[in-house]
Amino acid sequence: MTTIPWELSLMLAGILFALGIFGLLFRQNLIFILLSLELMLNACGLAFVAIGSSLKEADGQVMFLLILAVSAAEVALGLALAIKYEQHFGTLELEARERG
Amino acid sequence: MSIIDGFFYLNAAVMIVSAALAMTKKNAVHALLYFILAVISLGVAFYLLEAPIAAALEVMVFAGAIMVLFVFVVMLLNIFKQHEAGSLKDYAIPIALAILLAAIFIGALSVNKSASSLHAVLGPKEVALSLFNDYSAFVELGSLILLAGLVGSFHLGKKISDEQ
Numbered sequence: 675m676t677t678i679p680w681e682l683s684l685m686l687a688g689i690l691f692a693l694g695i696f697g698l699l700f701r702q703n704l705i706f707i708l709l710s711l712e713l714m715l716n717a718c719g720l721a722f723v724a725i726g727s728s729l730k731e732a733d734g735q736v737m738f739l740l741i742l743a744v745s746a747a748e749v750a751l752g753l754a755l756a757i758k759y760e761q762h763f764g765t766l767e768l769e770a771r772e773r774g
Numbered sequence: 775m776s777i778i779d780g781f782f783y784l785n786a787a788v789m790i791v792s793a794a795l796a797m798t799k800k801n802a803v804h805a806l807l808y809f810i811l812a813v814i815s816l817g818v819a820f821y822l823l824e825a826p827i828a829a830a831l832e833v834m835v836f837a838g839a840i841m842v843l844f845v846f847v848v849m850l851l852n853i854f855k856q857h858e859a860g861s862l863k864d865y866a867i868p869i870a871l872a873i874l875l876a877a878i879f880i881g882a883l884s885v886n887k888s889a890s891s892l893h894a895v896l897g898p899k900e901v902a903l904s905l906f907n908d909y910s911a912f913v914e915l916g917s918l919i920l921l922a923g924l925v926g927s928f929h930l931g932k933k934i935s936d937e938q
Contacts, residue, residue, distance in 0.1 A: 706797075719816075753927075
């Protein structure tokens with residue numbers, strides 16, 4: 675029987691999501707941008723699992739499985755695009771492309 | 775406040791610190807390894823929230839498959855900087871975070887076993903019943919998304935090899 679209040683888990687998910695948004699806005703490297711997106715998806719998964727656990731329903735974990743599938747597909751496509759970008763522009767930095 | 779709450783707070787601290795380090799490190803490989811630490815710590819949080827199948831999948835799929843894909847791409851593009859082996863001071867933060875995470879997980883395992891609260895856990899059986907009864911459309915949607923990712927990345931990879 676868990677005694678962890680769901681507000682606490684949602685707070686943690688919010689902090690992780692904010693960290694992800696920080697990384698998304700302030701990093702210029704394509705790999706780091708994908709990493710930030712992963713962190714934000716993980717935060718969403720934590721929110722779903724926490725609410726599902728506090729309601730004693732399995733639905734939260736089902737949603738987490740869907741998030742897992744979405745993020746796997748997103749990473750496969752994103753990294754393929756990153757390799758393509760690197761081969762085309764010779765760098766992964768977004769600022770360098772705007773300057774040059 | 776029970777001991778599980780204490781473990782959850784400690785685990786949340788490990789998760790936030792390693793995620794923040796992953797977002798701010800310059801070196802891509804260091805950032806990826808800190809992110810893997812954050813993902814494993816999220817798996818421990820799922821375990822503490824009595825979602826064992828989500829915890830197992832988090833470690834297997836996120837830390838085991840997705841992050842390895844990231845590490846492979848970073849190695850393939852050769853964007854990480856070689857640097858000489860640092861002093862013990864450079865390893866202090868990762869070692870402390872990893873040991874703290876291991877201690878939390880071992881402690882949570884032993885506490886949960888002694889409390890024998892496994893009947894309240896939403897295990898794989900409940901999740902599978904809900905997934906394949908109520909949410910079978912989501913299974914189809916998830917497989918469609920994965921197929922789209924497969925076809926898309928295959929297409930992109932094929933174009934790259936044609937250009938060379």
